Amino acid sequence: MAAAYRPYKDEDSFDNLNALDDDGLNWPDNEPASLQIYERTTEDLPFPSNRRYLIACLGLAIMSMFIGLMIGYFAHSSHDECIPNYVVSLHSVRQEDPTISSKLLNSIDVANLESLVREFSKEPRVPGSARDQYLVSFIQKYFLDASFDKVSILNYTALLSLPDEINPNLIQIINEDTKQVVFNSSEGLKLDPKQIHPFSAYSPNIDLQGDLVYVNNGHPDDYRLLVDKYSIDFKGKIILVKLGELPLDQVVHTAKFHAVAAIIFFPDHKFFEVNHSAFKFPSDAIKWESALWAEFGDPLSPNYPSTAYAYRENLGSHKNTLAKISAQPISSDQAMRLIHLLGGHKSPPEWNSGSNFSHAIGPGFNNSNLKIRIKVNNHLKNETISNVFGYIKGRVEPDRYILIGSHRDSLTKGAMDAASGTGVMLEVARAFGELLKKGWRPRRTIIFCSWGAEEFNLQGSTEWLEDKYKLLHARGIVYINADTVVSGNDSLRVFASPLLHHAILNATKMVSNPDKDDSQHKTVFEKWFATFPYVRNDTIVKQSGFIQKNSYEMDLFYGDQDIFADLLTKEETLAHLNHVNSTYLISYIEGVISHRQPQILPIQGRSVYAAFTTFLGIPSMDLSYVSSNQNSEAKSLSAYSLIHTQYDTFDLFKTSIDPDFKYHKAMAQIYAEVLRDFSESLFIPFNLFHYVQFLQNVQLKIYYQAQHLFPKGGLDTDVLSSAIHNFTDSVYNFHLRQGSIDFSDPMAIRTINDQLILLERVFLDPVQLYMVNNIHLIQNPEGLYSGENETLVGLINSLYQIFSNPHNLDAEGNNLPTILERGLKPRLSILVHAIQNAADIINSVV
Structure with missing residues (x-):
């Protein structure tokens, strides 16, 4: 008989208690701290042991599991025909919930989009300004409210160039005899009280009077024509050029080789014309454009991040690439007034600058007593710029990053560039946050990025890329850029790396055509295909x-x-x-x-997304809804229409481009679906x-x-x-x-x-x-x-x-x-x- 244990009588504890019954045991209630002692016995106790019963049950369970496995194995011994769930794993993978796409698309809210774009376009957003810092906090709170796993702000020091608001830049025509000012670019200039005065960033200071020469687009061929035909010497001259065919920094670069003293530039009215029936390019619009393009990032810390411990070159160093020629913008109206007064040689017919009259090109004015004066009072400033990041951690591959970003800054109110992009990115972030709150989580990590100082040499994004180069090189999968996401209402325009074409094409097939008057094309894809078709190789033949x-x-x-x-x-x-x-x-x-x-265009060089591909090998893309005349590669600048002008305002959307914000909604849906596809697919959707x-x-x-x-x-x-x-x-x-x-x-x-x-x-x-x-x-x-x-x-x-x-x-x-x-x-x-x-x-x- 198996041994058992029973309580041994503690005499002190059993005083005045009845003796044990013959038929059973009476268990005394011990007082606190009293000692309970057990003794070994072979007597039959009045209650049974459960050991044998438990062992029997466990053995039966193990035997049942083994038999079940063997039956399943021999009944299904060939696994060649086993088919994985392709609804889950093919193309737009819905790993757990096949309704995620529809939930995302349906959650995009027009009212939220309009409110966000309105908020971000109230006034200029100069990096480091009080307004910029407010928006940094706004975005930080927005990400936190979306229940993101991590929200961070990273600051860098960057060299900015800003105008002197007390002593603003100006262009004048002065009569040297009478000292009378017959033209002043500041007079009649209608700007919002919070708008900074017109200037060209990184243009060196100057106060110079001289002769004016009109040089058309400032292209090398334009100089060559004037030298060959008229033997014009440009040394020390102030030139007037129309901006459109070439970016300003290339105009400045070419002018340097001809010893030009200073540049006055104005928008090419014909080049920047947009195809809206209710809107034409304003003749008093001024372009706030930079005179510097030193590839990417802070000019004083090339190739390395401008962190607190970084070495940065001195401003006087010969190594830095700051602009060497002063430049100042004016409007087309103002430029026509200057051209009317020019004397000298007659302009070639194709140089009529949008005017309906034959004009001269200089050098100098028709009245030899008149001289042009350019005064630039810019100042260079080391400023703290901020990037804001919101992270959704992936549940399976947290070390694989899907990035989506938009730049926050603007020298004007910047509704198109890029309050529209920021609004779309934040609305997509909110939609993903709602899924997070309901328990959903992507396969891979998603990072939402708000860049600072994009208008100054793409400094915000570039400094972060330089700072996190090794990390991003190992973990980055794709960068999705949301910049000027709506600048027209005709169709979609796409710039993308070839690896991203597949996901973009699929996403556009899932989003309805926002033009409700167009009954022929049901989806964004169909409208895009009809507006910008691309015939493979035929297009190349024509181009060549x-x-x-x-x-x-x-x-x-x-x-x-x-x-x-x-x-x-x-x-x-x-x-x-x-x-x-x-x-x-x-x-x-x-x-x-x-x-x-x-048509999907190759990535362009002068935008945030290009650096991700050219420096890191991360495929990148940029999407926007545009006017039908904005898709030509030769006219890439016109795609932005009124960006960098005082007319890039919220009212422009409400009166001309997207009054109901339905195009913004379609763009947000496309971005959301592309982001979901890359973050959720079992296989990264690269074709x-x-x-x-x-x-x-x-x-x-x-x-x-x-x-x-x-x-x-x-x-x-x-x-x-x-x-x-x-x-x-x-x-x-x-x-x-x-x-x-x-x-x-x-x-x-x-x-x-x-x-x-x-x-x-x-x-x-x-x-x-x-x-x-x-x-x-x-x-x-x-x-x-x-x-x-x-x-x-x-x-x-x-x-x-x-x-x-x-x-x-x-x-x-x-x-x-x-x-x-x-x-x-x-x-x-x-x-x-x-x-x-x-x-x-x-x-x-x-």
Whole structure:
């Protein structure tokens, strides 16, 4: 018999108690602190033990589980036909709740959007000002109210340039004999009381009188014409130029080579005209534009963040790149008054500046006693600039970042640029916050970013990129930019890296066309496709000016859509057509097979998002609703219409562009869906065939110019074609393999996603990684740098310069053999190597 234990009688505790019954045990209630003693016994106790019963139950449970597993295994021994949930894992993945997209789209509120844009466009938002600091706190509280996991503010020191509000800049015409001022740019100027006076940032101070010369757009060809035709000496002259075809910093750069003393600029009325029936570009509008473009960031700490401990150059250092020529803006009306008074040579007919009269160009006025005076009183200031961040931590991949941002600052009221972008970003943040409060969480981390000092050399975003370079290089997946999100009401315009095309196209198909008067086009995608169609390769042919093509060229130009169609008939694909796992490959090929698509423009150099791609290899995008005449690459500046003028106000939206804020709502919905797609998808939604398409399109440009420059060979473009062909095969195999992995293995999923992330990184040039230019070999935007570099754009630009020169010389006068050996062959070799590496990065991991 098993031993048991019973209480041993404690005599002190049992005084005056009855003896134990024969049939059972009486358990005494011990007093506090009294001692209970147990003794070992073999007697049968009056209550049973549960040990055997518990052991029996446990054994039965284990046996039942084992039998159930064995039955399940032998009843389903073949797992080849197991199909993962493709509703969850294909394209726009809805990992847990398939209604997340509709919840997001339905939660976007027009009233919130209007209220936010109104708030942010009440007055100018100069970095570091009291208004700017108020909005920093406003955004911080907004993110906290949205229940974000983390909200932070990071400050940097940056060099700003601001006007002297007590002694403002001005342009005058003075009669030297009478000392009378016959023209003053400050007179009749109608500005809001809180609006800072017109100025050009980073323009050096000057107070100069002299002769005025009209130089049209300030292009090198304009100077050349005046020198060749009229022998005009520009040294010490004050020039008048219309702004539009060239950015101001390029005008300043060209003027420096002609020893110009100062520049007066005004908006090109024709160039900036916008296509609104109720609105025309005002003739008294003034452009607040910067005279400096030193790539990105703080001019005194190039390539490194301007933190509290950073080394920053002295203002007097020869290293800094501050503007060397003074510039000051005026309106078109004011410019016409100056032009009316000019004497000297007659203007070429095409230089009529929008006027209906034949005018002179100078030098000097018709009345020789009149002189132009330019007075600039700007001051440089080291100011604290602030970036605000809101984080939603990912539940599966918290170390993978999806970034969305908008700049906060403006020198004018800036409703379009960029109160509209900030309003949309904050409304999207609120919508995601509502999901958070209901228990939803994205797969990957989302970071909402509010940038400071964008109007001053993109300083806010650039300093953060320089500060967090290593972190973002390892963790960043995509940057989504919300800048001038609404500047018209005709259709969508898109700038994007090729890897982002797929997600953008899908998102626009889910959002209704905000133009309710348009019954023909139901979605934003349909309207976009109808307004800005892109015919693949036909567009390239037109841009390149093809006249005659041989049969090989015809196949090259018009055959690439057949390349994608042929992929669908490959034996490997046919073998998988009856298996769901080939759905990834088929879907991605079908996404690019159409010969006609909505136009997606390459990323532009002078915006926040470009640095993410060119410096970090993070694909980036920028979306906006525009007027139909704002999609031309040649007129990229006109896309912004009235930005940087005193007319960029909230009233402009309410009276002309978006009175009901329905276009803002559509844009917020697109941004929300794209953000959800990248943060929630099981696989990052990159369609690599779009990159194939991008490379093939550029190859055509290089092939055409090389064939005509080197008809007997010399520049072997076949090696580039071969590299792209290898890359295409790797893309095909990658997307086929993507659908065949073990979906129950998180590391297999992670491997695919890591390869997708690394693809864009592989095009970063490691030799020049820490230099300002020549970072991204493929997507270095035109206009960002000079083009004299190892990038694909640099190669195309070099070929174009040579082809355009009647003597087949480059910009430095080198002949073809020299150009070929010193420039073109090395550049082509670097590009081919990068494309081969891209193929390697997505091949099967050994």
